[in-house]
Amino acid sequence: MIDTTTALELVLRHGTLNTEFFEVDLKDALDYVVAKDVASRIDMPPFRQSAMDGYALHLYDDFTYTVVGEVQAGDNNDPTLRKGEAVRIFTGAPVPTSANTVVMQERVTVDGNKIIIEESPKVNMNIRPKAEQIKAGGVAINKGTTIKGVHIGFLASLGLTKITVSKKPSVAIVVTGNELVAPGMPLSYGEIYESNGAMLTAVLNELGYKNTSVVTIRDDYDTTKNVLRDTLGKHDVVIVTGGVSVGDYDFVGKAFNAIGVHEIFYKVRQKPGKPLFFGKKEGTSIFGLPGNPAAALSCFYIYVYPLLKKYEGADHMNLPIISLPLLSDYTVKGTQAQFLKARIEGAGVTILGGQSSAMVRAFGDANALVCLPVNSMEIRKGQNVKTLLLPTK
Numbered sequence: 001m002i003d004t005t006t007a008l009e010l011v012l013r014h015g016t017l018n019t020e021f022f023e024v025d026l027k028d029a030l031d032y033v034v035a036k037d038v039a040s041r042i043d044m045p046p047f048r049q050s051a052m053d054g055y056a057l058h059l060y061d062d063f064t065y066t067v068v069g070e071v072q073a074g075d076n077n078d079p080t081l082r083k084g085e086a087v088r089i090f091t092g093a094p095v096p097t098s099a100n101t102v103v104m105q106e107r108v109t110v111d112g113n114k115i116i117i118e119e120s121p122k123v124n125m126n127i128r129p130k131a132e133q134i135k136a137g138g139v140a141i142n143k144g145t146t147i148k149g150v151h152i153g154f155l156a157s158l159g160l161t162k163i164t165v166s167k168k169p170s171v172a173i174v175v176t177g178n179e180l181v182a183p184g185m186p187l188s189y190g191e192i193y194e195s196n197g198a199m200l201t202a203v204l205n206e207l208g209y210k211n212t213s214v215v216t217i218r219d220d221y222d223t224t225k226n227v228l229r230d231t232l233g234k235h236d237v238v239i240v241t242g243g244v245s246v247g248d249y250d251f252v253g254k255a256f257n258a259i260g261v262h263e264i265f266y267k268v269r270q271k272p273g274k275p276l277f278f279g280k281k282e283g284t285s286i287f288g289l290p291g292n293p294a295a296a297l298s299c300f301y302i303y304v305y306p307l308l309k310k311y312e313g314a315d316h317m318n319l320p321i322i323s324l325p326l327l328s329d330y331t332v333k334g335t336q337a338q339f340l341k342a343r344i345e346g347a348g349v350t351i352l353g354g355q356s357s358a359m360v361r362a363f364g365d366a367n368a369l370v371c372l373p374v375n376s377m378e379i380r381k382g383q384n385v386k387t388l389l390l391p392t393k
Contacts, residue, residue, distance in 0.1 A: 003268070004268055007265060007278070007303065008302065008318070011278055012306060012307065015311060016284075016310075018166050018312060018313065020167040021164050021165065021166055021167065023163070023164050025161065026160060026163055030152065031148075031208025032147050033165060033312035033314045034147060034165060035164045035165050035166045037141070038163060040134045040136055040139075041136060041160070043130050044133040048094065048097075048128065048130050049094065049095065050093045050102050050127065051091065052102055052105075053105050054105040054106075054108065054126065055089060055115055056081070056095050056096055056101070057100070058082060058083050058084065059101055059120075059121070064117075065086040065115050065116075065117070066084060067085075068087060070088040071088070072090050073092035078094070079096050080098050082098075086115060087099070089102060101122065101126070103117050103126070140154065141163075142315070143313070144313055144315030145315065146314055147163070167312075168208070169211070169308055169311045170236050170237070172215065172231045172234070172235040173196070173197050173214045173239050174214075174215050174238060174239070174240045175241050176219060176242040176251075177242045178218050181194065182216075194216060196296050199293060199297065215231060219251060221254060221255065228252075228259055232259065232281050237308065240252055240287065241290070243288075244266075244275050244277045244290070261281045261286055262281065270338070271337070273290055273296075274336065285311075287299070287304055290357065294358060294363065295358075297360060298339050298341075301388075319388040320388070321371075321386060321387065322389065323387065325349070325381075325382050325385075326380070326383050326385050327348040327349060328351075328381050329379065329380055329381050330379045331377075332377055337371065337373055339371055340369060340371075341366040342367075342370040343366055349368060349370060349385065349387050351370055368388060369388040369390065371388055373386075
């Protein structure tokens with residue numbers, strides 16, 4: 001049995017790095033990882049730009065100016081101003097080449113075609129310089145960046161319509177268990193509704209991984225072996241939930257051995273998720289997650305999600321970690337490292353109720369996992385704890 005740090009290191013060390021790239025329309029690029037640096041084709045802004053509604057001036061040694069015109073956003077005229085002259089100007093409009101400052105309209109008194117300014121302005125005040133954000137040829141988005149809405153907006157402002165991104169992994173979810181029944185079907189005594197497949201598919205979709213499939217199999221060795229062999233040959237990542245422990249009807253480990261899966265590790269000194277399996281077969285990464293839903297989801301965030309980000313070549317793979325004070329006392333149950341569903345509130349973090357590995361409901365309120373090291377006992381209010389930030393949309 002290995003510790004959590006070693007487990008994550010092994011996952012990232014053995015995870016496959018994709019080498020397939022393609023061009024995608026910018027409007028469809030959300031959540032993809034940029035495959036190569038994106039260069040700007042233009043200066044941004046492409047001209048000196050007014051940051052205010054007001055008046056562009058050609059400064060001189062008086063407070064009264066003559067207004068000789070107007071420049072709106074989108075105008076392509078460049079009026080020539082002599083000293084003591086001004087034009088009415090609006091936010092985003094090009095500042096005339098001969099103007100050397102912009103005075104906001106609230107600081108001006110208008111008298112016909114004359115304006116009187118309250119005080120002598122500084123040169124280049126309220127003017128956005130040409131190429132203030134980026135120069136033509138500069139790197140707009142770095143390779144390895146996961147594209148979010150703000151990136152799409154920025155690239156669109158540079159006139160780009162396409163971007164080269166990394167292929168996302170195909171992910172198969174294999175759910176095992178004789179006790180599992182599809183939602184909507186009647187339950188017999190001893191049966192429960194299958195939820196891991198639906199939950200993991202939804203979380204994957206939420207994080208931008210749409211190429212997913214779910215297979216449900218009963219606890220039967222031959223069926224398990226055959227389904228896993230077929231699934232491994234068709235997907236980049238395979239997630240198996242349940243059947244990885246040592247019960248009489250847990251056949252996943254035996255099936256892995258039979259079809260040639262190379263075990264990287266099995267069992268991690270943690271709670272929940274001790275019976276965690278990670279292995280490889282050729283280019284496919286294989287996880288065996290616990291069958292309990294909360295344990296499965298915790299292991300997904302801590303180990304599977306970073307591997308998916310590595311596959312895409314993302315520059316940030318692991319969940320972000322911060323240190324926050326605990327907002328109430330907490331008594332630790334057990335001596336393993338623990339990942340506890342938690343919620344960040346203000347400047348602190350609260351460990352939520354419902355920490356059982358079978359209880360997934362608290363994840364609906366969680367935006368973090370508190371990680372407590374081995375042999376923790378009593379954690380006092382105000383004590384700083386390692387806090388993993390869950391990914392959000």
